[in-house]
Amino acid sequence: MEQSKLRTIPLEKLELWEEANVRKDNTYDNIRDLARNIKKNGLQAPLLVKEKDRKYFVFSGQRKLAACRMINMKGIPCFVFKDIKEVRAKILSLSENIYREKMTREDKSNAAASLYKQLKSISAVAKALGVKEKTVRGYLDYEAMPDKLKDFARGKGLTTKQVEDIYMKFSDTSKALTIARKLSRIDDRNKKRKMHIAIQQASMFDNAATIEKRADKLSKMKPYRIILSSKDSEVIEFIAKKRNLDGKEMLVEITEGWIRGFMEGNS
Structure with a gap:
């Protein structure tokens, strides 16, 4: 496992490592909101960077980097890796993002396909990402889907x-x-x-x-009637918006997914 050290890096020394970043779609959506949040509360999760020739290349945290630039934040907390390879950086980048709803299905599928080409094994990709092989197969199926x-x-x-x-x-x-x-x-x-x-x-x-x-x-x-707390309702609406659904459609999708899992013995 690569060793990393937590350091504060000057903003001007940080660059984006394009090839290793798995997030490609909707990268800068709501970036101003993120910038305001960081300005008010600070950066809660450090960036992941590779150090090379006294420069630091960000492979996880490109949205946070853009937000920090927007507010001209001087020093950025980063986990610094020295000898990390691109394939490992992609794994860490995807692992950081894979459960965040803001990362699109397309991003996850593209990244999983890229890792599969290098690791040559669905089980290896699943192990690297900490997900089930079935999930990886789903990503690969989506990647293979015609663009139309x-x-x-x-x-x-x-x-x-x-x-x-x-x-x-x-x-x-x-x-x-x-x-x-x-x-x-x-x-x-x-x-x-x-x-x-x-x-x-x-x-x-x-x-x-x-x-x-x-x-x-x-x-x-x-029809069924469901009553949720305001906090849970906000989460449902937030996820629904990211998936181009309304709240009711999102609840149907969640319920059907749970029922399928139950019938298959996964719940």
């Missing part, structure tokens, strides 16, 4: 989960795009949920028309 299909989860009306379900069910890209397009055009939440369920229940040979007919035959969804 990913676009539906980039602000075109579908969630990442919906797009993944379509991709995993239909290997024919043309068919997958047709079904994704159909689902994205449904505005009514109840109808959209039924269509999504019909997609999950479909066979790879079904076409869009067959899936639509099955969705129409599904029984009406049963």
Whole structure:
């Protein structure tokens, strides 16, 4: 394991190590809010940097670095590594970010794919990141997805989960795009949920028309009422916003995920 030392580094000596940073999307969203928070409360988590030729290259904490520059913070607390390799830096960068909702599915998938190319093993990537092999496979599946299909989860009306379900069910890209397009055009939440369920229940040979007919035959969804604390509600709304959902859709996704895990014996 690489040894690191906690040091305070002058702002002007810090540079971004682009190749080792795993966060690529939405990098500077809400950066002003982060800068205000750091100015008020200080930097709570040090940056991770590599020291080379009296310069310091940041491989985890690029948002914090940008925020510190915005407020002209003079000295930055950093964990300094001297002999760290790029692959190990990527592992640490992804490990730091992987459970933060602000890091997109795309970032995580790209980083996992990059590590897989170097480590050559799903189990090795899972061990390095401290996640299950199933999680790594999910990242790799998403990385392999055609960009045209990913676009539906980039602000075109579908969630990442919906797009993944379509991709995993239909290997024919043309068919997958047709079904994704159909689902994205449904505005009514109840109808959209039924269509999504019909997609999950479909066979790879079904076409869009067959899936639509099955969705129409599904029984009406049963409503449930849930009361959350204001703190929990804020968390739900925050995560939902990052996933292009509203709060109710986020709760449905969380509940369905828990039910699947329970049925598979994981809860």
